[in-house]
Amino acid sequence: MSSGSVPLRRADPRRVCLISLPKVTLGPRKREFLVYLSGALFAIGWWLFIDATMLSKHAIPIDDPSSPWDPVPVHVSFADWTPGICSTLGMIIVNLIDKQRLTSDEDGGGWGDGFAGGVAWRARLFLFMGFALMAGGLAGSVTLLVIKYMLPNYPASFGVNWGVANVGQSICVMASAIVLWTAQNSDGDDYEYNLTL
Numbered sequence: 001m002s003s004g005s006v007p008l009r010r011a012d013p014r015r016v017c018l019i020s021l022p023k024v025t026l027g028p029r030k031r032e033f034l035v036y037l038s039g040a041l042f043a044i045g046w047w048l049f050i051d052a053t054m055l056s057k058h059a060i061p062i063d064d065p066s067s068p069w070d071p072v073p074v075h076v077s078f079a080d081w082t083p084g085i086c087s088t089l090g091m092i093i094v095n096l097i098d099k100q101r102l103t104s105d106e107d108g109g110g111w112g113d114g115f116a117g118g119v120a121w122r123a124r125l126f127l128f129m130g131f132a133l134m135a136g137g138l139a140g141s142v143t144l145l146v147i148k149y150m151l152p153n154y155p156a157s158f159g160v161n162w163g164v165a166n167v168g169q170s171i172c173v174m175a176s177a178i179v180l181w182t183a184q185n186s187d188g189d190d191y192e193y194n195l196t197l
Contacts, residue, residue, distance in 0.1 A: 034183035038176045042091070045172025049084055052076060052165035074148065074159045080166055083140035087170045090133030091177040097123050097130070099185050134177060138170040 056076035101123035145163030154160075 031183050034179055038180035038183065041172045041176035041179060045169040045176065046084070048165045048172070049080075049169040052162040053080075056159070056162055072158075073154045074152070074162075076162055079148075080144060080162070083137040083144065083166060084169045084173065085137075086133045086140065087137030087173040090130045090135075090137060091173055091180075093126055093130030093133065094177050095180050095184065097127055102127065130177075134170075134174050138167070138174060141166040141170040 053076045056074075059072045059075070061072055101119050104120050104123075141163075145160075145167055149159045149163035
């Protein structure tokens, strides 16, 4: 009997964490609802940010709105796009991981010699990288909000809502990843996707 078929116990040395992956049993329509909810959260997050970007592009000067040469103090730039891109990449990485690979002890075909754990080790590494990208996106958006929009003390809090939209985008993308992870990790799979090359 291989070590991969032995059930894990609480004190098993093969475990990485004491808390195992949650087994969520959802009804046939609840799983579909969670997938749609995840997509809606993702769309709302990006809509918030793109709306703030459009408002920034068409912003009028604070002092004299009719003056075409009076500059607007701050605009949404590429630095504002970076947290959302990082959060989105993290969401994609987290949800591309096969959840069964996180607990398997299979040899990964060449990686099992030098790195203990093989497939599970690589899956956990990619899961960590995905969550690190999402956390970095959230931290970056909060940093941009504080440093770019709040500390300069623009008149009438100019641009703060653009920074808040950036933070809202990162939070929505992270919530979308959590909801989609829960939906994909539920029991009672009606269908399964397999991609082979």
